[in-house]
Amino acid sequence: MNWSIKIAQVANIPIKVHITFFLILGLSAAQWAGRGDDPIFGGLFGIVLMLALFLCVTLHELGHSLMARFFGIDTREILLMPLGGVAQINKNPEKPLHEFLIAVAGPLVNVVIAAILLLIIGIHPDLSLANLLLDGSGLTRLTNDMSPTGLIYWLLTANVSLVLFNLIPAFPLDGGRMLRALLAMRLGMPKATQIASGIGQALAIGLGVYGFLSGNWVLALVAVFVFVGASQETSTAQAKTVLITRKVGDAYNKHAISLQNGDRISRVVDYLLTSYQPDFAVVFGNRLLGIVTREDVMRALAIQPNDCYVSEIMNRAVFKLNAADTLDDAREKMGAQNVRVAAVYDGEQFLGLLSQEDISEAFAILTFVNRHQQLRAISAQT
Numbered sequence: 001m002n003w004s005i006k007i008a009q010v011a012n013i014p015i016k017v018h019i020t021f022f023l024i025l026g027l028s029a030a031q032w033a034g035r036g037d038d039p040i041f042g043g044l045f046g047i048v049l050m051l052a053l054f055l056c057v058t059l060h061e062l063g064h065s066l067m068a069r070f071f072g073i074d075t076r077e078i079l080l081m082p083l084g085g086v087a088q089i090n091k092n093p094e095k096p097l098h099e100f101l102i103a104v105a106g107p108l109v110n111v112v113i114a115a116i117l118l119l120i121i122g123i124h125p126d127l128s129l130a131n132l133l134l135d136g137s138g139l140t141r142l143t144n145d146m147s148p149t150g151l152i153y154w155l156l157t158a159n160v161s162l163v164l165f166n167l168i169p170a171f172p173l174d175g176g177r178m179l180r181a182l183l184a185m186r187l188g189m190p191k192a193t194q195i196a197s198g199i200g201q202a203l204a205i206g207l208g209v210y211g212f213l214s215g216n217w218v219l220a221l222v223a224v225f226v227f228v229g230a231s232q233e234t235s236t237a238q239a240k241t242v243l244i245t246r247k248v249g250d251a252y253n254k255h256a257i258s259l260q261n262g263d264r265i266s267r268v269v270d271y272l273l274t275s276y277q278p279d280f281a282v283v284f285g286n287r288l289l290g291i292v293t294r295e296d297v298m299r300a301l302a303i304q305p306n307d308c309y310v311s312e313i314m315n316r317a318v319f320k321l322n323a324a325d326t327l328d329d330a331r332e333k334m335g336a337q338n339v340r341v342a343a344v345y346d347g348e349q350f351l352g353l354l355s356q357e358d359i360s361e362a363f364a365i366l367t368f369v370n371r372h373q374q375l376r377a378i379s380a381q382t
């Protein structure tokens with residue numbers, strides 16, 4: 001369970017809200033209820049304001065998603081959280097220019113929204129800032145005004161803030177992604193990621209300290225997210241450079257025990273006790289029928305008292321990988337589909353299984369081997 005609720009589907013992209021989002025709606029309602037004479041009107045105004053803000057955030061994320069789709073990359077979902085939205089794009093674009101355009105598309109949406117709001121203000125004489133200022137009401141009062149005018153000015157301020165915040169070059173914020181893309185055009189992706197993450201983490205520490213000292217907890221929390229996000233992106237980028245060098249056909253378990261469809265669960269339990277293997281292919285001759293994992297066995301043992309056949313509990317919807325795919329392709333595809341174990345094929349021929357753990361293991365070993373080779377190369381030079 002990931003504590004999110006699907007509220008809509010736009011352009012084939014599911015839009016979900018995290019349940020903590022409702023907490024923010026409540027907080028906003030409570031905050032505005034205390035401001036006017038009528039707490040119910042104030043509360044409703046607070047809710048409308050927050051919904052309008054999150055509509056702008058959703059449009060921002062759709063900007064990223066639709067630009068990504070233009071370059072052939074799908075979005076798994078858009079998730080709205082109290083601190084903002086995330087468009088979960090299936091993979092990082094290969095070309096720096098594509099990454100730049102995908103990153104810039106989000107803030108650009110807020111620029112367009114701000115421009116439309118300014119236009120409304122310009123067309124409508126009653127809303128004009130000059131008139132309102134003559135009226136004796138400053139901008140601060142305007143954004144606190146519980147009226148359509150107040151709503152428009154509040155949203156304008158919010159959209160301008162969204163643009164400015166997202167342009168901070170702190171990777172993995174949009175501005176940081178743009179910076180990485182620009183650096184990558186010259187230095188290549190691994191180096192660019194390293195530099196952009198370093199800048200992102202330095203800025204995150206700065207933001208965090210400032211947020212902490214000024215008592216701005218939201219800012220401090222955002223800084224923590226930026227810091228963690230930057231280190232995650234660095235490790236993904238490192239994994240990519242290593243995993244892209246090996247093929248799936250070199251990394252699947254060639255000595256795995258497989259099951260026949262006539263085998264019973266008790267036999268799998270024996271294998272689980274006497275080997276480290278957690279996943280089993282159920283085969284008929286050379287043909288793969290399905291996969292039985294350690295979790296499937298545990299679940300079956302918990303609900304079925306008798307020793308049933310593995311064919312009754314195996315998973316027949318198997319995710320397929322090609323032996324010629326790189327391990328990095330495998331990592332991306334399995335991550336996008338959220339599968340843990342995949343079947344490796346050479347054309348029509350089933351070869352064996354590859355799990356996320358196998359990929360992590362391959363990464364650990366390859367990193368170690370590479371480091372050793374580098375050290376040896378350095379000692380050979382000196």
Ligand SMILES: [Zn+2]
Nearest residue numbers: 106107166174
């Ligand atoms: Zn964005």
